[in-house]
Amino acid sequence: MANRSRVTIREVAERVGVHPSTVSRVLNPATRGRITPEIAEKVTKAANDLGYTPNQAARGLRTNRTRTIGVLIPDITNPLFPPIIRGIEDALGESGYTAIIGNTDNLAVRETEAVSTMRARQIDGLVLATARRDDPLVSQCVADGLPLVLVNRTADADGVSSIVNDDALGIALAVSHLKDLGHTKIAHIAGPLELSTGEARQRSFLEALQKEGLSPADCPVAETNAFSEDEGLRTAAELFAEGLSFTAIVAANDLIALGAYEAIADIGLRCPEDISVTGFNDMPFVDRLSPPLTTIRIPHYELGREAARRLVELIETPDSSARATTLRPELIVRGSTASPDR
């Protein structure tokens, strides 16, 4: 291969003795048919020999399509997101697209910033894993006609495509599992209600109580300000401080569940002997905790794949309409849930 990627379509054309546009036509699958097979053959060979690689910047400038998409993630360091990103990148790769990732740390400023850098790079579309229920960025993108898919979290605005897990099913599985074990007093530590996941899981918890015939009066709900271990600890501790007598906690996600573990240990109780705990997400290594965490497994990788596939569809079929898709989660029973003491 020559120094850097400096072989141009012109050099290939000269080598074969045809016009650059002929080379372009050969190399573009859509127009290859119009070229005499014999010439096409020679061009292809010359391109390979010279180690030609198309300059995407030039192509993008001409076609107004960069085959690059932006992905906004709260924090790649949160083990929830890498599988989603993998799914996105793997699916994009299959369609010849590439992703640019931006971490926003859940900061609106950083989101705006990231989107403008990405737009400067002429992204063809955007996958947001950062959506809040009421998210100006979402409305902005919709207004600007930028192809957009939300993943993991959705937004209240309609007309937006989204791929999320079925929170209602997940929570129902958790509550039903606890009820089957004999729990009747179950607490819920909810995530932030400005996120669709926080709100949906809380709503689903209340619905599940009703479906299972459990009394909401015995089943307290507390809200956190973030899906974090610290907030889980703080909120669980508050719940205990109120002197309520629940025997199980449905945490809105695994990190909150970890916080609950600590709160339980702090007041001298044991999980699962005294209090059962369920999480949500099935993060890596929660099977190695003590006790191993009973949780709801979300197909994160598939969430990412689907989001990318949907986005490519949106980009390449401009008249395709927005759809909200939901993927099925699964209950994973481990050691953090058991029958309540009686």
Add this chain to the structure above:
Amino acid sequence: MANRSRVTIREVAERVGVHPSTVSRVLNPATRGRITPEIAEKVTKAANDLGYTPNQAARGLRTNRTRTIGVLIPDITNPLFPPIIRGIEDALGESGYTAIIGNTDNLAVRETEAVSTMRARQIDGLVLATARRDDPLVSQCVADGLPLVLVNRTADADGVSSIVNDDALGIALAVSHLKDLGHTKIAHIAGPLELSTGEARQRSFLEALQKEGLSPADCPVAETNAFSEDEGLRTAAELFAEGLSFTAIVAANDLIALGAYEAIADIGLRCPEDISVTGFNDMPFVDRLSPPLTTIRIPHYELGREAARRLVELIETPDSSARATTLRPELIVRGSTASPDR
């Protein structure tokens, strides 16, 4: 903001009544000085009003610099890498660069593929977290004059910049800690020797034994084929099967240490009562295992930051020379190490 990013430098120029090149000069910090402040002011204002964002594709085409760099990672899903990526992206952002990430799953084909897509996208340089000691891709990039920085792992080839942790120090800390606890028979489960980390840690283990005055005859070394839990389990089990009498295991990384945990449990022993274990990396959540893992903490985020800074330097100061930098790791003592039974 207008529909998509369609405002061009020409429209800004027309709005102000100057030539497009003037606008270009105002917007480029390096040439802004040559423009009358008054005009510069007007141009800046107009650009803002119109919501102008430079088209990076066009700029890149012209300047042959895209301010995009490629990052090759074995697998973003391995918790080791996200902090490195964060470090890279944060540092790049400060210099106006953007990263494209590629996962290679340690497959040479995927590495080659990824690099050629990235080159088609005219990357200005490459950060490799995938280097093997003998890595054709590394030599290739060096030969092609593509600015390159290796991170986490290095390669044997010289003339390449790299940012890695000080494996020798890390292993020395682990061995010395175990010796201080009273261990004299310490096993090492090495990583793959074709990776610099595997080889360096094994070599450093032998050096540390000597420094501590321990007998290599009492300190078996076994090699794995991968830095994985499965390989750790398999190799530790083999070590036990040979009937050796060591009281501690220095694992080449945390995943291998996890495998060792299992092997220890499988033969009915306990950690740390019967066998102490140390890891390497301090992955997230190893503090939550039972027992919490004593390990070597590597400044992953800093590794990434440094790598990106170095790469930008290499790109912007072409005559800057290759350097191998090493960052200090730290011993984190937790519950998996204790004095041996006597």
Add this chain to the structure above:
DNA sequence: GTGAAAGCGCTAACAT
């Protein structure tokens, strides 16, 4: 079926 020519948005000589 292929060549000619224009132009995507920008920057960098060169001119004034």
Add this chain to the structure above:
DNA sequence: ATGTTAGCGCTTTCAC
């Protein structure tokens, strides 16, 4: 200090 001009590498009309 600013305008003129050309061209980065590619695709896409429009001719023939």
